[in-house]
Amino acid sequence: MxxxxxxxxxxxxxxxxxxxxxxxxxxxxxxxxxxxxxxxxxxxxxxxxxxxxxxxxxxxxxxxxxxxxxxxxxxxxxxxxxxxxxxxxxxxxxxxxxxxxxxxxxxxxxxxxxxxxxxxxxxxxxxxxxxxxxxxxxxxxxxxxxxxxxxxxDTWMLARSTGAALVRAGGQSWYFITADYAFGHSLEGQTMDFVRSAGGRVVGSVRHPFPGTTDYSSFLLQAQASRAQVVAVANAGVDAINVIKQAGEFGLMRRGQRVAGLLVFANDVNSMGLQVAGGSVLTETFYWDLxxxxxxxxxxxxxxxxxxxxxxxxxxxxxxxxxxxxxxxxxxxxxxxxxxxxxxxxxxxxxxxxxxxxxxxxxxxxxxxxxxPAYLFQVKTPAESRGAWDFYTLLQTTPAEEAFRPMAAGNCALVRS
Amino acid sequence: MDLFGIPAPLLFGQVLLGLINGAFYALLSLGLAVIFGMLNVINFTHGAQFMMGAFVAWMLLEWLGIGYWGALLLAPLIVGATGIIMERLMIARLYKLDHLYGLLLTFGLGLIIEGLFRNEFGSSGLPYRIPVELQGAWDLDFMFMPVYRGWVVLVAFVMCLATWLVIEKTKIGSYLRAATENPALVQAFGINVPRMMTLTYGAGVALAAFAGVLAAPIYSVNPQMGSNLIIIVFAVVVIGGMGSILGSVLTGFGLGIIEGLTKVFYPEASSTVIFVVMALVLLARPAALLGRS
CATH class of the missing domain: 3.40.50.2300 (Response regulator)
Incomplete structure (x- = not known):
């Protein structure tokens, strides 16, 4: 030692x-x-x-x-x-x-x-x-x-996997609840691009102060009033947990809106509990039970x-x-x-x-x-889960060569010709 | 129908939500106001004690199988007891010193408690479900109103009223108020003032823990849940007038509504609007709304 x-x-x-x-x-x-x-x-x-x-x-x-x-x-x-x-x-x-x-x-x-x-x-x-x-x-x-x-x-990969997949699954209109700082803005912007290019519409967005917001009910009510089919959550960690938890409370899912956390990790799902997170979709590149x-x-x-x-x-x-x-x-x-x-x-x-x-x-x-590769997962409901940490059902795999932003679009000085 | 360019139903919904958040502000600032009013201590541990209330509710459920209703009673008692120990061991030594000492001590204790919980339970929080009896929602015309949120407003309102009555209208309350004015004289009448102070601190802490249990099913139960709220709650207490119970309660509900409306008209400013109000109130009335000048 x-x-x-x-x-x-x-x-x-x-x-x-x-x-x-x-x-x-x-x-x-x-x-x-x-x-x-x-x-x-x-x-x-x-x-x-x-x-x-x-x-x-x-x-x-x-x-x-x-x-x-x-x-x-x-x-x-x-x-x-x-x-x-x-x-x-x-x-x-x-x-x-x-x-x-x-x-x-x-x-x-x-x-x-x-x-x-x-x-x-x-x-x-x-x-x-x-x-x-x-x-x-x-x-x-x-x-x-x-x-x-x-x-x-990265944000591009998340935006592509979750955004494009949900439009294909019938989520035509989108509303964003976004953390008001650089990460939230870029995740929101990139997802909007994918939604639009896949033929979906963005009907509105709201930006919440970061850090320090704990109650999202006002924003969720606005999302509900927008009647968007997909409510996209462009924040991370405890903020995303609170938004999704409260979305369940205000019945967004029950009224047929789909809530998509754009950056949610298995550890966040563990914290929310499947009662709350069950049915939502998310993207990760790794899952322990893959x-x-x-x-x-x-x-x-x-x-x-x-x-x-x-x-x-x-x-x-x-x-x-x-x-x-x-x-x-x-x-x-x-x-x-x-x-x-x-x-x-x-x-x-x-x-x-x-x-x-x-x-x-x-x-x-x-x-x-x-x-x-990037994996699009659906979170299991409590009835589907067989025990602790049994969280995801694999919906779709994006192959490695398509999962990330093409090199030419990144404007990286190392590869600019 | 539109009001200020916003559909009226949406606006009603926001006012209602503001009231709900206001209920938490009122309940938390109530405990703070009681402690400051009676003990002259600015209790910066309040946020941590709110968080402890939520965690104790979680522990009771996970470890002992005691559900929400039991926790609503037991968690405030348990956390209140830790408050009493803290008061006896540490805070009681600072009554004779400047406010700043109490503030520093309680701030430090708050950080330590938060750190210990984070070390043990991680930062992303633990799940806690809404009790079966309070699940579901009312479909009001203008919004979808979860039953649980209605319950929170009701309980907070009753709790605030009860505390105000105890302090303003009962014999114990009059002892307390007298002891704040002149402890030596009250002691001379044969009343055990130090013990009364200890119990008051315990009760203020129990109020924070009670709010914590109420918050557990709707916010993520995580170690930093208190520190997010405490700064706002301090602004509420300052605006209401330090130590004024009625002032904090009214300000709590009022600011909840102002904050709710800001979230519609200019969401980016919703976390700052309370401090703007605080600055304006202090400029216009340095003793704040209902403060003793």
């Missing part, structure tokens, strides 16, 4: 991450050991609204990836910090990690504002940035970087100490998958070379096909977009 001290504010250390992976490596002093140690910084939300969709379970999922890399001739340490959903805090933690603690790779980073701020720092310092839990499509668009891979999902490999991975994550038995959802699975592929690449190119040049490591990662228990086989595009 390697002991590291880390005095940063709310900066938790996870010595257990330093599993004795390099037990077979001959140790010739501390300096040699440092040169042979990969340091992974999991920057996440440990205390705010995104704790359950990232947070401690992301840390456990990252560590689960290390278990597959025993005896590869290098050590891996995992550091953890809480960015409190504040870009300034996130940036200073990452600077400190890179400059002082020798961190090589930043993983997870929910909350789009923090995610974009961290993107610049990692590029400046030429390290590796594997974003799993932020939604912003900018990471592979205007702000794409040679040091960044956006791993799990196949044998996802079931095995989820079991490992829970066994490794995911708090409260929290099952992994797509963000957590992304942390596992990204870390796995990164460590494979390190093993392939050598620790010293990987530590020396983040952009070269990312280039190598893009050149190698990915394959892991979370997403199966996949690839990484030149603009930093990891590609895998």
């Amino acid at each position: 390697i002991d590291i001290s880390n005095s940063g504010r709310r900066n938790f250390l996870s010595a257990t991450g330093a599993m004795a992976l390099g037990a077979a490596t001959p140790m010739t002093g501390a300096r040699a050991q440092a040169a042979q140690t990969i340091r992974i910084g999991v920057l996440t939300d440990m205390s705010g609204p995104f704790r359950d969709i990232s947070g401690p379970t992301s840390v456990v999922a990252t560590r689960t990836a290390l278990q597959d890399f025993g005896n590869r001739g290098f050590n891996v340490e995992v550091l953890v910090a809480d960015h409190q959903n504040r870009p300034d805090v996130g940036v200073s933690l990452v600077r400190q990690w890179i400059d002082r603690d020798g961190v090589d790779v930043i993983v997870d980073v929910p909350s789009s504002g923090v995610a974009l701020a961290v993107n610049n720092v990692v590029r400046e310092r030429n390290k590796v940035y594997l974003n799993s839990t932020a939604a912003t499509v900018e990471l592979t668009g205007g702000q794409c970087s040679p040091n960044t891979i956006h791993w799990t999902y 196949n044998d490999r996802t079931r095995a991975l989820s079991q490992r994550v829970v066994a490794n100490g995911s708090p409260g038995g929290n099952r992994p959802s797509m963000g957590h699975a992304g942390c596992y998958s990204a870390t796995t592929h990164y460590l494979k690449t390190v093993a392939d190119m050598g620790v010293v070379a990987a530590k020396a040049d983040g952009a070269a490591t990312i280039a190598r990662m893009k050149a190698m096909p990915t394959d892991d228990d979370a997403f199966g086989a996949g690839t990484i595009r030149a603009d930093g977009r990891k590609l895998h």
Whole structure:
């Protein structure tokens, strides 16, 4: 066990991450050991609204990836910090990690504002940035970087999967309840585009203050008065839970309106309960009960100490998958070379096909977009569910090559010809 | 029929919803006003105690199988008891000091409690269902009115009235008011003032927990549910006049309606409108609506 001290504010250390992976490596002093140690910084939300969709379970999922890399001739340490959903805090933690603690790779980073701020720092310092839990499509668009891979999902993918599918299923008229900040606006705008291009109509939208709105009944009443067939919920976390919970209370579903959470994770469904969420549709790129490999991975994550038995959802699975592929690449190119040049490591990662228990086989595009299928799920009703965490019925799979925004539309400087 | 460009039925619906939210503001600010009025302590732990009420309701159901009606009675008692312990151990030491000390202590305690719950239960919250008896909805002409929301308004109104009556019209209430004015004199009459203070704090906390149980079926039961509301509730208390029970209750309902209407005309401003009202009221009447100057 390697002991590291880390005095940063709310900066938790996870010595257990330093599993004795390099037990077979001959140790010739501390300096040699440092040169042979990969340091992974999991920057996440440990205390705010995104704790359950990232947070401690992301840390456990990252560590689960290390278990597959025993005896590869290098050590891996995992550091953890809480960015409190504040870009300034996130940036200073990452600077400190890179400059002082020798961190090589930043993983997870929910909350789009923090995610974009961290993107610049990692590029400046030429390290590796594997974003799993932020939604912003900018990471592979205007702000794409040679040091960044956006791993799990983005707003474009959610908009396409949920938006287009619901129009096809007969949802012709749409009303949006949207969080009044950058993430909400972009999710709303992209979904509207898909709805219109699939032949649907947008009959109205309302923007609620963020953060701090707890009662959505006024907005739901407006949505009800609009008589839209689909009420789309363009916010996340606790906000989405409250909207959907209260939509049930005000009888939107009973009166034949379809409520679609545009960004809802399995952990949110767990919190709402199937009584409330049953029947709604949503998109994720991972579900624990999808196949044998996802079931095995989820079991490992829970066994490794995911708090409260929290099952992994797509963000957590992304942390596992990204870390796995990164460590494979390190093993392939050598620790010293990987530590020396983040952009070269990312280039190598893009050149190698990915394959892991979370997403199966996949690839990484030149603009930093990891590609895998997107799944449209319907949430089970209490009568359909066979027990805890039995939540989803698969409605439709969008293949990897169609699931994400085409590279040419993203305006990423790395691939502009 | 349109009023200000909005269909009248929609507007009626919004006023009604405003009243419902106002009921929560009134109930929460009631506890705060009681505590401030009698103890001179600005209880920033109130939001956390509201949250504890909701969580205790959840625990009673999940761990002991005690449903909503039992929780409505037990959760305020349990959380009120924790309030009494807190008052005895910590808050009682601060009565002689400036308001600021009490504010800092209770604010810190609130953060600690919230953190502990988050650590144990996560942040996205726990499900809690509306009791069977109160499920369903009335189909009013202009809106779909959940039975549960009607129940909340009714209970909140009765609770506010009862508290006001106890404090203004009963003997215990008169002791309390006297003890606030001159504790030494009341003590000289053989009344145990410290114990009365403790019980008052416990009762204020129990009111917060009661509101928490009422909120559990409609809001997500999560650790930060109180901190979202507490700032608004403080504005309500300030507008109503610090310590004025009637002032907080009336302001609670009134601001609920103003907020509800803002959500129709200019939704983006709905979280700020209460503070705009607060600023205006304080400019015009520094002692606020019903405050003691």
